[in-house]
Amino acid sequence: MISHLFQTGGCELSFGTRALEEVEHTVGPLSDQRTEGVRDVGVSLLSECVILGNSELLALRSEGDVIIGGLFPVHYLVPNSQNTYNSKPQNLPCNGFDDRAFRWMMTMIFAVEEINRNPALLPGVTLGYHIMDSCDHIHTSLKALLSLLTHSTKGQNTLDSGRCLTGSPITAVVGLASSSPTGAIAHILGPFSIPLVSYFATCACLTDKHTYPSFLRTVPSDLFQVRGLVELVKFFGWNWVGTVGTPDDYSRYGIQAFSHQFRQLGGCLAYHLTIPQSPTFVEIGAMADTLQSSKAKVVVAFATEGQLLELFSEFHLLLQGTLGFSFPGVYIPGLREFLLKVRPKAEPGFEFHNMLWEEVFDCRLETFLFSAQENTTDSPERPVCTGSEDLSNVHNSYTELSKVRISYNVYKAVYAIAHALHDLLECGSVGATTAEAGCKKNASKPIELLGYLKMVNFTNQFGEKVHFDDNGEPVPLYDIINWQKDSKGKIRFVKVGSYDGSVPMDQQLQLNQSKIVWTGGLSQVPVSLCSDPCPPGSRQARRPGEPQCCFDCLPCAEGEISNQTDSTECTKCQEYYWSDKRKVECVAGVDDFLSVYDTMGIILITLTLLGVVMTTVITTVFHHFRATPIVRANNSEISFLLLVSLKLCFLCSLAFIGKPSTWTCRLRQAAFGVSFVLCLSCLLVKTIVVLLAFRSTGPGSGAMKLFGPAQQRTLILCTTAPQVCLCAGWLSAAPPFPFRNPTYQASTGMIVVECRELWPAGFYLVLGYIGLLASLCLLLAYLGRKLPDTFNEAKLITFSMIIFCAVWLSFIPAHVSSPGKFTVAVEIFAILASSFGLLLCIFVPKCFIILAQPEKNIKKRMIKSPR
Template sequence: MMTMIFAVEEINRNPALLPGVTLGYHIMDSCDHIHTSLRALLSLLTHKSEKRHFPDDDRKSMRGNVTITKSTTDSGRCLTGSPITAVVGLASSSPTGAIAHILGPFSIPLVSYFATCACLTDKHTYPSFLRTVPSDLFQVRGLVELVKFFGWNWVGTVGTLDDYSRYGIQAFSNQFIQLGGCLAYHLTIPQSPTLGEIGAMADTLQSSNAKVVVVFASEVQLQELFSEFHLLLQGTLGFSFPGVYIPGLREFLLKVRPKAEPGFEFHNMLWEEVFDCRLETAFKFSAQENTTDSPERPVCTGSEDLSNLQSSYTELSKVRISYNVYKAVYAIAHALHDLLECGSVGATTAEAGCKTISFFFIMQLLSYLKRVNFTNQFGEKVHFEENGEPVPLYDIINRQKDSKGKIRFVKVGSYDGSVPMDQQLQLNQSKIVWTGGLSQVPVSLCSDPCPPGSRQARRPGEPQCCFDCLPCAEGEISNQTDSTECTKCPEYYWSDKRKVECVAGVDDFLSVYDTMGIILITLTLLGVVMTTVITTVFHHFRATPIVRANNSEISFLLLVSLKLCFLCSLPFIGKPSTWTCRLRQAAFGVSFVLCLSCLLVKTIVVLLAFRSTGPGSGAMKLFGPAQQRTLILCTTAPQVCLCAGWLSAAPPFPFRNPMYQASTGKIVVECRELWPAGFYLVLGYIGLLASLCLLLAYLGRKLPDTFNEAKLITFSMIIFCAVWLSFIPAHVSSPGKFTVAVEIFAILASSFGLLLCIFVPKCFIILVRPENNVKKRMNKSPR
């Protein structure tokens, strides 16, 4: 109020602004209440105009003087006055909205210095409303940015029943939730809260795990609730208007003295408040007569010195809200200056001053006020945007306690809504002191952040900020904190142990450098060497009875086929390629069928030889060498045709199988069968020949020991069938490269079984018992 008076008097003393015109003012108390505000306004609008004279000023008083009404929170008497041209006020949004709604149709300018509700931006409802403070729309944006800057996503809100609080909290909540935040609770302070209501709200604040509270309310409204949390208020952050030092204002304020006459009620109330004394009854008027005067309080003399006080009234290093009042008065003065076409400084006496007019239309002043644009003595450019709003600029202040225990507000940053978004919020965190004198930013989260490698799992029925953290599944990653989902790795990639990075899968196959691969290659070469040695022995002793008696031609063909059986395991070792995938199964199938065809012929020869009447019988003539070769060819040809058709129509091909990544993190490189039935047909035909050989050999098991090869074939076929019957379930259940290893093992085991059971006993006789390798021993009859 005093700053407004100071500004009016300063303008009246300024020869450059409104020369020849004296401004007047009329102050009324809104009592921060809608009804009182409307009553005061109506009394001004309906009061008869009267000519006012101003002491110590001989300048002309004009009809249409700018009459300014000021809203305060003091509860003094509401005074009447002259009709008004412009209004400065009010402080609260709800009373301001009510006044603006009435003044709008009359185009009477209403310039508020503290009503920040975004609802007042609506120019259809409030066409004559302007303000020197930014709308809460910008304050809300700044609050949301501030809260998100510190990582607080779990906050409570406290408000009141007025428009400022209701619209502010609604806007904050909407924007905060859109950015992923959540509200833990919302408390509304009643207009006259009871002790029980205050206690219930205090319990909610204390019991909640939300450590941050966003408040939209005045200090007076919060006083009762936060009286129990005074220590907690230390360290709070708030948005404040930029402050300036106004020269001469402090000296002007210190001249205030109580007076026992109308118009000084506020001065008298201030005096009693700051000096804790009581004025004589002569200083009291109407509504103030029943104020609570304690007889124990000393009587005020009226000569007390305000300069010795330490209060907000005299602490004027920087004024913030009062500066908005100061700008409002000057904006009205400049608009009136432009409207009256006042001359500039330096003009002659005859030219100086404004046009002599008896009146002007109020809507003219409103039009000029909307277009006002000037730079004040503090270097700030004062103008209103299209919607009657100033440029949004805030100081961010921190409530701190100094070394003497006194609370002070320290500027720790700023928020400028007129610059690009990434530059709007500026903070100096090193200056911030948090609750309890801590320098560490408090944490306000419903749930701790989920570390990389995990994802959020919402808790049913709770806000989105309340969640559990679940580790990512195999093959999925999350490389950010608080990921809502895990990202599946691309094909042939796999998650590392921490589930934060996709790494390329390692090709896994039976390598020649693996221990298992080395062992299998060694066994293969051993089998080839043994077969070669036995072949050499048989060739060297090919003229001996034991070699000749066992059909040497078929024996040599059988040794060749066994060597092929050993060698066919080599394409299974190493990284699969197109040619190895096609060769491995075909070579395996043909080699073993050739081997079994030879065994089948040898078995038939043995049976025919000993079931007939003699070696030169007709049965042996019917199944001579030519017939034996034909049988081998006929039994081998179906397998050759099957493999050729299989490889031509649906050949196996190398394939990187990512299915086994789930357990090993490796990509198995294997030969994929386009037609799996082909492999089982090849294996089935081998089994058919093996079963037939086993059956025929079993029938000839009781032939003479010395000459009997059927018993050896029987043992070899039992081993062969046992190996391949065990192979099927082992092949199906073995993972990855072990599938190949199982098949190689079956090939080697069955090949060694045939080689050792059929040829080693004969080599033993040839090399160790040569006395038994004579024709006489070969023709010996069974006992």
């Protein structure tokens, strides 16, 4: 399915009878009463063959004091003439009669006659016309223009009978429909300052007053049409469209301007097709295949309806739903009746009438005035026209006139010229007649009329203010119409909105979407995108070598969001905020720490309390049996101090659990460092006592006297003091502080609250000093492991130190690699493991003997010969 957004013929979406019928119905009474003093023109037309070289051109002409030229594309197909320059070129007739363009021509005649009947406008002066067929081609338009400029009436260009304008040449020209022929004509008329007022040439290139100084128009420039088209495409979200044009100025400039503005808004062109002047069946088929195979479901067309006719025939089923810009239509009273009076006649002046008759009724007239102008497509099989056929029963673009658009532009062009001429003729002295004033001002000069035409400003009978800006442009106002099928299956135009280029940007486009019917009778807006929109939470990723509208959608990275459709970049959340699961919103990060309510926290607290309870129980047992040899051995005072230090080791782990605060960050490392150093100092003293006791000659030896209780306390104090000083200096100069770290668990949106070390070396110095004492204890205990005593503690200390060293050597890599709160858990585990190792290895065996084997807890078993 393809939804079209065609712009044809400079905004009006209407076509010849071989394409689609347009809706322009006009009803109303025809007033043909003449104003007294104005020469009767009527509907009978004078026609003559204007000789240009050896070629004859048909024209409609009516005499008047002021002659207005007219150029209309009554035919839209020009035969290819191949001149050999060996003989005089032949005047080949144009083909493809356009009854709509003929209606424009007749509207000019209607406007001229209506002005002539108006006593308030140009009193005493009648307008005449000289109208020719331009065939919608540059060459034929130029030929017709030269006929207009070189032709004059039989009268003399002198003041005669009070009519100073009798016999004057063309004063102004109304035309043309296409931009390229109009540009060519404007080039010629410009140096002579002959006004050219176009009713349908919309190319923005014609705005250049240096190139086209005498050009004006009653149709808005494509500049506004393009802006409206871009706004319309943007409104419906179409960013992937195709364009169709023709090799002329209107199409070329229109598509160029549309493409430029469309790309500025982020749109892309899927393709551009150019319809040749005379396309072949193969070329039309190839273009149709491109339209159908493309992912672009919207086509923007800048071309005349005649050039689009064959292409449209391939898609006639899909034209329903087309949107287009059209000029506001009006009902012109009397126009319909005037048009219905047309009748065929086999006499001069009715050649175009005869062509219309044959076209509308699909018949052939037996008599032609000029055989050279006969319809070359005529066939004997066609029935003969009787001439009594009734146009009122025909429904086509010629007779359906409820609201005319281009015809209204022609109507305004004629009235603008008439008002300018009226202002020019009234510029004389007070009391002078119009004719006298005009003669004094040499009103026959077109340059005089051009100056007044640029300044014309009047309100017509339809309430519209007609004037031109500095570039000769009217007010840019459009209707937006939708092609819809009626109950009979015929295409009708329904107004669904408007575009006013003279108001602020946000008010220019007005649409009633509920009235739009799309292709296939659907009410849903069609989608025309190269890539489906990227939903919120993702971003566009351009495909290499493809337009910007073709992309892939990639999800936003962790910590980034996109809360709009088709975001080109993801936005990083601010610090301590994180993206939600859909990556569309930044949410505050959740503080994550080793809580007392976490499973891991509960387990570690339980183990800590177990260690405290066990230490308390062992302390109670030792205190109760303090007089026994096993307790008194190795200085019971040091044993109790060791139990106290172990209890502190267990308790310090509690400072690591819970949300870090200023005091817990400072306390935890100091308590850990001092407690373990105190514990190791006690073990070091016990180890030294064991070594001295069994390597001396006896219990009362000198070595033991030199290392008595006082010396033991001093050693404990001396080995603990450096750690105390280190911790005090560390906490005073660069204490750890609580820090919310969003980097560890970014994927879950957790903000890890941890204690950050300002001076990490302080922690490693504390840990290093503990390692130094542990290594020294291990070495001394290893040396005394084989001492001959049943209650030799060296073995127990050795084994406990092996566990201690193994735990803390494993702690370092685990501590570095563990993320977030697991770093704290690893440190607590190391504290508990090493504390349990010391408690179980040193005190549990002694408690077992005290409680389970009291017979071994005697002095006799304590002393053993060195041998």
